[in-house]
Amino acid sequence: MNVHRRWNPLARQWVLVSPHRTQRPWQGQTESRLEPEGLEYDPTCYLCPGNRRANGETNSQYETTFSFENDFAALLPHPEPKPPQSTSLLRAEPEAGICRVLCYSPHHSLSMSRMSIAQTTDVIRLWRREQAELAAVPWVRSVQIFENRGAMMGASNPHPHGQIWANESLPNETVVELESQGAHWNATGQSLLSACLAEELQSGERLVCANSAFVALVPFWAVWPFETIVIPRRHYGSLLEQTPGEDDALAALLKELTIRYDNLFETPFPYSLGLHQPPVNSGPYPGWHFHIHFYPPLLRSATVRKFLVGYEMFAQAQRDITAESAALRLRQAGSDPYWER
Ligand code: H2U
Ligand code: ZN
Numbered sequence: 001m002n003v004h005r006r007w008n009p010l011a012r013q014w015v016l017v018s019p020h021r022t023q024r025p026w027q028g029q030t031e032s033r034l035e036p037e038g039l040e041y042d043p044t045c046y047l048c049p050g051n052r053r054a055n056g057e058t059n060s061q062y063e064t065t066f067s068f069e070n071d072f073a074a075l076l077p078h079p080e081p082k083p084p085q086s087t088s089l090l091r092a093e094p095e096a097g098i099c100r101v102l103c104y105s106p107h108h109s110l111s112m113s114r115m116s117i118a119q120t121t122d123v124i125r126l127w128r129r130e131q132a133e134l135a136a137v138p139w140v141r142s143v144q145i146f147e148n149r150g151a152m153m154g155a156s157n158p159h160p161h162g163q164i165w166a167n168e169s170l171p172n173e174t175v176v177e178l179e180s181q182g183a184h185w186n187a188t189g190q191s192l193l194s195a196c197l198a199e200e201l202q203s204g205e206r207l208v209c210a211n212s213a214f215v216a217l218v219p220f221w222a223v224w225p226f227e228t229i230v231i232p233r234r235h236y237g238s239l240l241e242q243t244p245g246e247d248d249a250l251a252a253l254l255k256e257l258t259i260r261y262d263n264l265f266e267t268p269f270p271y272s273l274g275l276h277q278p279p280v281n282s283g284p285y286p287g288w289h290f291h292i293h294f295y296p297p298l299l300r301s302a303t304v305r306k307f308l309v310g311y312e313m314f315a316q317a318q319r320d321i322t323a324e325s326a327a328l329r330l331r332q333a334g335s336d337p338y339w340e341r
Contacts, residue, residue, distance in 0.1 A: 001322060008221035009192060010180050011173070015223050016311075016318040019325075042108045047159035049106045059103075064119075065126040066103040067164075073099035075167050096139060097167030102126055104160035111149065111160055111268060113258035113337065120251035123162075127275065128239040128247075134166040135240075135280035142170050142279055150270025152297055152305060162273075170279055177276060178285060185287025191235045193289035196220075206327040209256045209335065213249035216257045218327040223317040225299045225306050226264065226326050228257065230292040237288040238277035256335050257294070263333040267302035271295060 001019045008015060046053045049061045055071040075097025086092035104123045105115060112120055127145050134143045147162035148155040155161075170178070184192035200206055200217050208216045208228055216230045230253060232246060242250070261269035272295045278288035299306040299321075312318055 006221045006323075008219070009184070009196070010177055010219075011221075012176055012180050013221075014316055015221050016316060017322060018318060018320055019322050021320040039109050040107050042159070045108055045157060045159050047101070047103050047157055047161055048108050062103065062106055064122045065105070067100050067126060067130060070099035070101050070163065073097075075099050075165060093169070095167060095169060097165060098134060098137070098140070099166075100130065100164045102130065102145075102162045102164065104162065108159050111258065111262075112254050113262045113268075115160070115255070117248065117251045117255055120254055121247050124239070124242075124247045124250055128242070130164055131239050131277065131280075134164065137166070138281060139168045140166045141281055142167050142174055143277065144171065144174075144274065145277075146272060146274040148272050150268060152270040153272050155270075174276075174279060178279065178288070181287040181289065182285065183287075191287055191289040193231050193291055194235050197231050197233065205324045208260065208327055208330045209253065211249050211253055213246045214253040216253055218323040218330070220323055222323045222326065223308075223319060224295045224297065225319065225321055226261070226294075226296050226330060228294045228330070230254070230257065230294070232290055235289050237285060238290055239275070242290070254292075259335055259337050260330050260333045261294075261296060263336075263338045264329065265298060265302040266338045267298075269296055269298060271297075 001017075003016070003018050003020070005014045005016050041048055043051065045051055047059065049059055049063075049066070052058050053071055057068070057071065059068070060066060075095065077096055077098055079094045079096050081094075083094050084092040102123075104110070104112075105119055110119075112123075131143050131145070134140050143164060143166045145162065145164050181192045184190070184195065188195070196219075197215060200220075201215070206218045206220060208218060210216065213234065214230055214232055216228050218227060219229045222228075230250070232242070232250075234246070236242065258269070261271065274293050274295075276291050276293065278285040297305040308317065
């Protein structure tokens with residue numbers, strides 16, 4: 001395959017693809033391999049049940065999931081009423097928000113790949129409860145649910161957990177996806193992701209795994225080597241419209257996908273995952289199609305990661321291995337966990 005560029009219609013960006021470049025030698029940084037640990041309870045962990053957190057609060061003796069207000073929140077519900085100094089050119093605005101931490105399980109060493117499907121269904125239900133609760137705050141317009149897994153992605157703690165940041169203005173990514181999905185809906189009466197999914201199911205070469213309600217695939221326009229997107233087959237905007245059957249199907253798909261990730265380099269695979277749902281307390285946004293992005297940093301092994309630097313910082317994103325070969329490798333990685341082989 002020759003060097004080419006691909007269009008991301010969702011984020012409205014180009015990505016450069018240089019398939020011939022995967023042969024180049026590597027003498028740069030390697031990351032240390034992370035082996036799974038088995039500890040079920042860590043008395044020093046800020047997120048384990050019953051433990052005291054950094055600011056002195058105590059976690060409940062939770063048995064399934066547990067959420068709390070982030071003790072070091074990046075956003076505050078009542079920011080200073082005085083707006084920051086700004087001019088028409090150098091603009092600043094006050095920003096109110098709410099940050100929460102979501103513990104997925106009382107078990108300190110689990111991850112979605114190692115949790116049961118029923119436990120992940122509990123996480124999905126927690127995501128929905130939080131989404132509904134934060135959407136009920138009249139000034140909240142954006143609810144961003146995400147997870148950083150692994151030290152390589154900046155997770156501060158191995159305990160299985162995610163976060164929510166909800167705020168009063170729309171973040172950049174939401175603004176672009178709102179425009180791209182809205183424009184496609186207005187032009188065709190079909191959601192952008194339904195159209196993409198139809199083409200992907202037809203071609204099959206970027207599919208990773210699927211079930212009755214969800215499909216995971218490496219998007220045509222992926223930037224991260226093993227980036228995936230999880231798309232519901234049915235078009236709806238958010239978890240609030242998802243059925244109990246779809247909750248179970250999503251949990252099963254997330255388990256299979258994260259096992260495939262872990263299998264790929266036989267290591268707990270780091271990633272950031274993010275749910276993309278439409279703005280709340282505004283709309284309706286009929287073109288928005290619920291989806292989850294996975295952005296994993298690993299490139300060649302458990303120790304060699306991709307850096308978004310140089311040309312990618314100053315010009316545009318670039319990848320070496322094609323989306324098609326990444327999807328093939330994730331299919332070949334299998335769905336039986338390597339740690340049970
Ligand atoms: P990350 O691992 O993705 O950083 O998420 C952990 C969050 O948990 C982080 O935002 C919060 C940090 O502020 N935290 C608390 O709120 N209380 C604590 O005692 C430790 C960590
Ligand atoms: Zn813990």
